[in-house]
Amino acid sequence: MTAESPEPNVVSWNAGRIRLLDQSRLPAEEAYLEIDDCRVLAKAIREMRIRGAPALGVAAAYGLALAASRSSAVDPAGLLAQMEETAEMLRSTRPTAVNLAWALERVLGAARESAGATAMAEVALSEARRIHQEEIEAGRAIGRLGAELVPAGATVLTHCNTGALATAGYGTAVGVIRTAHEQGKRIRVLVDETRPLLQGARLTAWELQRLGIPFTVIVDGAAGEMMRRGRVDCVVVGADRIAANGDVANKVGTYSLAVLAKENRLPFYVAAPTSTIDLSTATGDEIPIEERPADEVTAFAGTRTTPDGAAAANPAFDVTPARYVGAVITERGIARPPYDESLARLLGTGARAVKTGASKW
Amino acid sequence: MTAESPEPNVVSWNAGRIRLLDQSRLPAEEAYLEIDDCRVLAKAIREMRIRGAPALGVAAAYGLALAASRSSAVDPAGLLAQMEETAEMLRSTRPTAVNLAWALERVLGAARESAGATAMAEVALSEARRIHQEEIEAGRAIGRLGAELVPAGATVLTHCNTGALATAGYGTAVGVIRTAHEQGKRIRVLVDETRPLLQGARLTAWELQRLGIPFTVIVDGAAGEMMRRGRVDCVVVGADRIAANGDVANKVGTYSLAVLAKENRLPFYVAAPTSTIDLSTATGDEIPIEERPADEVTAFAGTRTTPDGAAAANPAFDVTPARYVGAVITERGIARPPYDESLARLLGTGARAVKTGASKW
Numbered sequence: 001m002t003a004e005s006p007e008p009n010v011v012s013w014n015a016g017r018i019r020l021l022d023q024s025r026l027p028a029e030e031a032y033l034e035i036d037d038c039r040v041l042a043k044a045i046r047e048m049r050i051r052g053a054p055a056l057g058v059a060a061a062y063g064l065a066l067a068a069s070r071s072s073a074v075d076p077a078g079l080l081a082q083m084e085e086t087a088e089m090l091r092s093t094r095p096t097a098v099n100l101a102w103a104l105e106r107v108l109g110a111a112r113e114s115a116g117a118t119a120m121a122e123v124a125l126s127e128a129r130r131i132h133q134e135e136i137e138a139g140r141a142i143g144r145l146g147a148e149l150v151p152a153g154a155t156v157l158t159h160c161n162t163g164a165l166a167t168a169g170y171g172t173a174v175g176v177i178r179t180a181h182e183q184g185k186r187i188r189v190l191v192d193e194t195r196p197l198l199q200g201a202r203l204t205a206w207e208l209q210r211l212g213i214p215f216t217v218i219v220d221g222a223a224g225e226m227m228r229r230g231r232v233d234c235v236v237v238g239a240d241r242i243a244a245n246g247d248v249a250n251k252v253g254t255y256s257l258a259v260l261a262k263e264n265r266l267p268f269y270v271a272a273p274t275s276t277i278d279l280s281t282a283t284g285d286e287i288p289i290e291e292r293p294a295d296e297v298t299a300f301a302g303t304r305t306t307p308d309g310a311a312a313a314n315p316a317f318d319v320t321p322a323r324y325v326g327a328v329i330t331e332r333g334i335a336r337p338p339y340d341e342s343l344a345r346l347l348g349t350g351a352r353a354v355k356t357g358a359s360k361w
Numbered sequence: 362m363t364a365e366s367p368e369p370n371v372v373s374w375n376a377g378r379i380r381l382l383d384q385s386r387l388p389a390e391e392a393y394l395e396i397d398d399c400r401v402l403a404k405a406i407r408e409m410r411i412r413g414a415p416a417l418g419v420a421a422a423y424g425l426a427l428a429a430s431r432s433s434a435v436d437p438a439g440l441l442a443q444m445e446e447t448a449e450m451l452r453s454t455r456p457t458a459v460n461l462a463w464a465l466e467r468v469l470g471a472a473r474e475s476a477g478a479t480a481m482a483e484v485a486l487s488e489a490r491r492i493h494q495e496e497i498e499a500g501r502a503i504g505r506l507g508a509e510l511v512p513a514g515a516t517v518l519t520h521c522n523t524g525a526l527a528t529a530g531y532g533t534a535v536g537v538i539r540t541a542h543e544q545g546k547r548i549r550v551l552v553d554e555t556r557p558l559l560q561g562a563r564l565t566a567w568e569l570q571r572l573g574i575p576f577t578v579i580v581d582g583a584a585g586e587m588m589r590r591g592r593v594d595c596v597v598v599g600a601d602r603i604a605a606n607g608d609v610a611n612k613v614g615t616y617s618l619a620v621l622a623k624e625n626r627l628p629f630y631v632a633a634p635t636s637t638i639d640l641s642t643a644t645g646d647e648i649p650i651e652e653r654p655a656d657e658v659t660a661f662a663g664t665r666t667t668p669d670g671a672a673a674a675n676p677a678f679d680v681t682p683a684r685y686v687g688a689v690i691t692e693r694g695i696a697r698p699p700y701d702e703s704l705a706r707l708l709g710t711g712a713r714a715v716k717t718g719a720s721k722w
Contacts, residue, residue: 027668190674193658193666195556195580201659201666209668217673219556219658220582221520221614225679228616253582255589256617259624297554297580298562301664305554305562307388307570312578313551318586 008207010168011050011059011132013125016069018062022049023165027206036070038063038086045093048197052166053240053276054135057099059168060090061128064107068121079117083108083124095288096249096317097240098278103131132168138273138331139170146176146236146271146329152185154233157223159192160251161203162238162271172271173236174207176329181213189215190232192223194251196296196314220253227264235261239272239328246322246339247284252315258324270320271329277343284319292316369568371529372411372420372493374486377430379423383410384526388567397431399424399447406454409558413527414601414637415496418460420529421451422489425468429482440478444469444485456649457610457678458601459639464492493529499634499692500531507537507597507632507690513546515594518584520553521612522564523599523632533632534597535568537690542574550576551593553584555612557657557675581614588625596622600633600689607683607700608645613676619685631681632690638704645680653677 009032012019018035024047025031033049035041041063044050050059067086073079087104094100110127114120150156156177160166163174171178181187189208194200201217208215218226226232235257241249248254248270261268281287297312298305306312328335328343335342370393373380379396385408386392394410396402402424405411411420428447434440448465455461471488475481511517517538521527524535532539542548550569555561562578569576579587587593596618602610609615609631622629642648658673659666667673689696689704696703 028665192582193556195554195582198666201671205667205671209671215672217658217667217671219613219675220580221553221556221612221617222674222676222679224617224620225613225676226674228679251582252580252586256582256585256621259585260617260620263620263624297578300661303662304389305559306566306578310562310566310570310578311576313583313587314580315583315586318583318589 007164007169010055010165011062013062013065013129018059018066020044020050020059021165023051023203024049027202036066038067038090041066042089042093045090051199052161053097053099053238054167054169054172054273055165056094056097057103057275058128058132058135060100061103061107061131063090064104065121065125065128068111068124071121073117076117076120079120080111083111094290096290099275102275106131135167135273135275136169138275139167139172139175141331142172142271142273142329143170143175143179145334146269147179147183147185149267149269149327149329150176150180150185150187150234154185155188155190155231157190157192157226157232157235157257158204159200159237159254159257160194161199161207163204163207165203165207166238172238172273174204176236176271177213178211181211187213189213190223190226191215191217192220192253193217194253195220199251223257224260227260227266232266234267234269236269236271239270239276240317241281241287242270242272242277242328242343243281243283243287244279244340244343245283246325246328246337246343247287248320248322248325249284249287249289249317250320252318255318255320258320262324267326268324269327269329270325274330274332274347277330277347279344279347284321287319289319290316368525368530371416371526372423374423374426374490379420379427381405381411381420382526384412384564385410387563397427399428399451402427403450403454406451412560413522414458414460414599415528415530415533415634416526417455417458418464418636419489419493419496421461422464422468422492424451425465426482426486426489429472429485432482434478437478437481440481441472444472455651457651459642460636463636467492496528496634496636497530500528500533500536502692503533503632503634503690504531504536504540506695507630508540508544508546510628510630510688510690511537511541511546511548511595515546516549516551516592518551518553518587518593518596518618519565520561520598520615520618521555522560522568524565524568526564526568527599533599533634535565537597537632538574539572542572548574550574551584551587552576552578553581553614554578555614556581560612584618585621588621588627593627595628595630597630597632600631600637601678602642602648603631603633603638603689603704604642604644604648605640605701605704606644607686607689607698607704608648609681609683609686610645610648610650610678611681613679616679616681619681623685628687629685630688630690631686635691635693635708638691638708640705640708645682648680650680651677
C-alpha cells in the first residue's frame with residue numbers, strides 16, 4: 001500500500017503480463033509474481049497465492065486476456081478455441097467459487113461477439129478490466145449498504161478473509177466493517193484465524209491493521225464462547241457461492257458460526273457481490289465442495305502436526321442453509337428471506353442468460 | 362508403549378523423582394523429563410508438557426510427595442507448612458481443571474492425619490499412588506459404562522485429548538471410544554485438531570494410531586459441516602471441571618460442538634471421573650477460565666502467523682451449559698439431567714467434605 005493507493009495491488013494487468021500479490025507469503029513478506037503463462041496462473045490459483053471468490057474471478061478474466069494476447073492463432077475461430085481451452089483449465093482450479101466460471105464466461109461472451117483475432121484479444125482485456133472495475137465498485141456499494149446493519153460500537157465477528165485481498169477491490173464482509181469504521185461507528189473486530197490456511201490470522205489481521213481498525217484474533221474454536229459471553233454483536237462473512245434458495249457456500253467453519261449465532265440470537269449476515277449468486281444452482285446440496293490436500297491439516301509451516309500416516313479430511317468450504325442467514329448484502333441491495341424471491345428480484349434487472357451450468361443469471 | 366504395557370508412561374514415581382512424558386514434543390519425539398524440584402514441575406505444567414485434568418491431578422499429587430520426601434523439615438508442623446506452600450504453588454499453575462486442587466487436598470489431608478515427618482512423606486507418596494491407581498480404574502469404568510451409549514458402527518467426534526496422556530491412565534472420552542472399539546463395534550473417530558495447541562492432531566491421533574482405531578483429523582471449523590453432512594453419530598468429550606448444575610468447562614471449542622450437536626440432533630456426552638465434578642462450584646459462571654499466552658495463537662512452531670503487533674485472545678477453555686449435555690459418564694455411573702440431582706446422587710456415596718473453595722466433597 002502506498003499513500004496514493006490504500007489498497008494492496010492484488011492482481012493487475014502490467015505490460016502484457018499479470019502481476020499478482022503472493023498471498024501465501026503474507027504477512028511475512030509482500031512478494032509479487034509476474035505471470036505470462038496461464039498454466040502458471042492456474043497453479044498459483046490452486047496453491048492459493050490468490051484466493052477469494054471475487055479476486056479469483058478478476059484473475060481468471062485477466063488470464064483469458066493473457067491467453068488471447070499470447071495466442072499464435074491467426075483466425076478468430078482458432079483463437080476462440082484456444083481461449084475456451086484456457087477457460088476450461090482455469091475453471092477447474094477451484095470448483096466452489098462460482099465467480100471464476102462467471103468471469104470466464106463473461107470474457108468468452110465478449111470475445112465471441114468481437115470481429116477478428118486482434119480485436120478479440122483487445123475485447124478480452126477490456127472485459128477483464130471492466131469486471132475488475134465492477135468488483136471494486138460492488139465492494140464499495142456492499143460496504144455502504146451493509147454498514148447500515150452494523151450498530152455503532154459493535155463488535156463484529158468475521159471469518160477467513162473478505163477484504164481487498166479477497167476481492168481485488170474494496171472487500172465484502174471486511175468492506176462492510178471498513179465502511180462502518182469510516183463512518184465513525186467505533187467498530188471492533190473479532191477475527192477467526194481460519195484454519196487450515198489461516199486467512200483470518202494472516203490476511204484479515206494484516207488488512208485491518210493497515211486500515212487502523214481495532215481487532216483481536218481468536219482460534220476458530222473460541223468463536224462460540226465469545227458469542228456466549230456476549231462479546232459479539234453480529235457476524236458478517238463473505239461467500240464463495242450463493243444458491244438460488246439462499247444457501248451459502250463459504251470457507252469451512254462458516255456454518256458453525258451461523259448455528260452459534262442463531263443459538264445466541266445474533267444476526268448473521270453474508271456480504272457478496274451479485275457475481276457470487278448462482279441462480280442455476282438450486283440449493284446448497286448442488287454446490288461442489290472442494291476437498292483440498294490433507295497436508296494443509298497435518299502439517300503447518302513445514303512442521304508435521306500429526307503422527308506419520310494419520311488421515312485427514314480437508315473440505316475447504318461448508319454450506320450454511322439459508323434459514324440461518326439474516327441478510328445477503330449485495331451491491332444491488334440487501335436480500336432478505338425468502339431468498340428464492342429476493343435473490344431473483346435482485347438479479348432480475350439487467351439479467352442475461354449464459355450457457356454453462358456453472359454460470360449465473 | 363511396550364508389548365507389556367499398552368499405555369504410555371505419562372507420569373510416574375521413579376526412584377525418588379517424577380518421570381514425565383513431555384507431551385509438548387509429541388508426536389515428533391517421545392522424550393521424558395526427570396523432575397526432582399516442584400518448581401520445575403510447576404513450570405512443566407504451565408507449559409503443558411503434561412496436561413489433561415486427571416493427569417494434572419496425578420502429577421500434582423506426586424509433586425507433593427516429592428516436596429515431602431525432599432524436605433529438610435524435622436518436625437511434622439514444619440513439613441506440613443512446606444507441603445502447603447508447594448500445594449499453593451502447584452494449584453496456581455492451571456486454574457480451570459479442578460482435579461489439581463482436588464488431588465492436592467487429598468494428599469494434604471492424608472499427610473495431616475499421619476504421625477511424624479517421615480511417616481508424612483510416606484503417606485503422601487502412598488496417597489499419590491492411590492490417586493493414580495484410582496484414576497486408571499475410573500477410566501476403565503468410564504469406558505465400560507460409556508461404551509453402552511455408543512452404537513455399533515458409529516463415527517464418534519471428539520475434541521482435544523482425553524486418552525491415556527490426559528489421564529495418566531486409560532482415558533475418559535477416548536476411553537469410551539477405546540472400550541467400544543475393543544468390544545468390536547467398528548468405531549470410527551473424527552478428531553478435531555484442537556487449536557491452538559493441537560492436542561487432537563498431536564496427541565489423540567498418536568493414541569488412536571497406537572490403539573489401531575481408525576480416525577480422521579479435521580480442523581475445528583470442519584466439525585459442524587461433518588455433522589450437517591450426517592458423518593457424525595455422536596460427540597464425546599472430556600471435562601476440566603463440571604459444576605454442580607452440570608455446566609461443563611472443557612477445552613475451548615467444546616461449547617461450539619455442543620451447540621452444533623443439538624442443532625443436528627446428535628447426542629453430546631461428557632466423560633469424566635468424579636474427581637472432575639465440583640459440587641462447590643454452583644454453575645459454569647463460577648468456573649475460572651484460564652487465559653493463556655497470546656503467542657499460542659499468533660505463532661505456530663516458531664513461525665509467526667499474524668502481522669507484528671496483532672492482538673489475540675486465548676481462552677483455554679469454554680463453558681458448555683448443562684442443557685446441551687446428554688449425559689455425564691463417570692466411573693460411578695451415568696448422570697442424566699437434571700444434573701443438580703444426578704451429580705449429587707453420584708457423589709453422595711463415600712463423600713467427604715474438604716476445606717478449600719476449589720475442592721470438592
